[in-house]
Amino acid sequence: MNIKEIQVPSFLRRAFNGRNAAISIPYLWLLLLFLFPFVIVLKISLAQPVIAMPPYTPLFSWGDSLWPKIQAGLDSYLFLFSDSLYIKAYLSSIKIATISTVLTLIIGYAIAYSIARAPTRWRGILLMLVILPFWTSFLIRVYAWIGILKTEGLLNLALMTLGIIEKPLIIMNTDLAVYIGIVYSYLPFMILPLYANLEKMDMNLLEAAADLGCRPFKTFWNVTIPLSLPGILAGCFLVFIPVIGEFVIPDLLGGTKTLMIGKVLWGEFFYNRDWPVASAVAIIMLLLLVVPIIFYQKSQEKAIS
């Protein structure tokens, strides 16, 4: 029997041709791994906490009536605004994420720039060195910083042996330690997009600028930086977005005063066992991130066109 003889409705054939199937994979991915979990979290955020398994009320309950009774409320969201803690935690997370992103950008740009301008045979090795830390678990690398930064740690020991300081610096368990941890951990995410951008930059443009009498620094400021803007944006978003919800670094390196929304969310979920409020915190965080994400999308579209 010839396969072609089987009658398949045309809309199905259209839906399942190779091209559409290939395009549908990322959508399927989004649907399964983003939208579906998001709807579950949204659903929990509309429920009430109870002592049960699972610890929140069901969205639908079947009474005597034919239709299910919907039990949903915005109580959890209202609660977030009744206590200034949550707003302060969001603002504090945004502040920490912004400062770390700027620091990461400054350091990351310098590194990416020097790698991109290094002799070709060195670039691979240098880039490898940037990625190398990923071979070790993230958690272990953060723990290693405890060993470096603590009062009796390597840094203080070195500085005191060299006679630079007399009393050990208190860095561990402060916001400074959190910034160091974040900048260190997220640096590769800044370097890689910047490098990709700087590496393919047309050197003729720089030569032209020099020929026309432009000083190196001015060239850098007026030519290199504007041309690398897409790389800067990509790097900044790759750092800013995950840092907002960061939990591990402030928990391990930060002091008690380090307020971040990730820690607040953890407390709601684990200490208060209030899954609805924890979910509401997560949903609002997502909404906060949607703004920079849309901004990023727009800039990407512009870069492509």
Place this chain on the structure above:
Amino acid sequence: MKLIIKSLLIAIALTCSAQIAVAEENVVHVYNWSDYIDEDEQVNANFTAATGIKVVYDVFDSNEVLEAKLLAGGSGYDVVVPSAGFLARQIQAGVFQKLDKSKLPNIGNMWDVVEQRVEQYGPLNEYSVNWHWGTTGIGYNEGMINERMENAPTTSLAMIFDPDVVSKFADCGVHLLNAPTEIIPAALAYIGEDPSTTDAEVLKKAEPVIEKIRPYIQKFHSSQYIDALANGDICLVIGWSGDIFMAQYAAWDAENGVEIVYAIPDEGALMWFDQLAIPKDAPHPDNAHQYINWTMDPEQIALATNWVWYANGNLASQPLLDEELFNDPAVYPTPEVLEGLYTVPTYDAATQRVVTRLWTKITTGY
């Protein structure tokens, strides 16, 4: 594409068959606290040798993590070890099954004193048996404390809650457990209020007490203090007895000259219990009963106790314990001290929220 689908199908088939194989296997899945059994897990090996049941032993490090898994359901564990307060609430939530005492002939070995204390949390003895228990007290670095203060009141909560005293130790590092249900009752005990209270108004009285000493506390964390104490990075902590003994042992093992001491405060201390229980959806409840019965065998529990250096709830095992351990009043308190130990009941949701909010205010200042 076809190849991918084919390999995917094979992978799924393999996973399924592996799972079926596990279900038919003679195993018991145990989820216990980290560092909470003898070093080589001999207790488990002996169990397998005696019964032929394989023990899959996983560990966790906080009640909260265990609870989140249990409340979500389908954890796949047969035996878990929550602390009494958490267990009481989880029983309310319908997480656990009642123990079938006919399958637990060793239950006569258990210590009635511990069973009575556990009962203060609710009908816990119907659902669980004790694994180990301990106290929440003061751990300190003897050398560093003596250096900074002569005749420091090391057996009093004044070490922590008196600003004049604790301020002397701020420079060598003071940690408190990041656990409101441990520290707030201790603050109440210090000012002479009932630490077992569930009255939100009384609980709030703890805030100014901790607020005053807040500037001298380097960190609120529930596990970092073990290493920090052992290495001499901090000198004073309110922590769990066994953890502080672990720090003591680590310092001794490292021969770094650090001497760690644990003291039960004169004002009383929180007594906590870790209980073996079987979730309702346990895949192998019969094996779970056999395992729990095995842990109530005096010789087996003594193996674990002599290593973890906590007290256990097994009366028959006491002659088998390391003498140094059993005679240490910081581990097995004298009857008088035992009298002064308190338990903290489970807070209802509203009180819990007050306590957590209070704690956030205390720890972060917000």
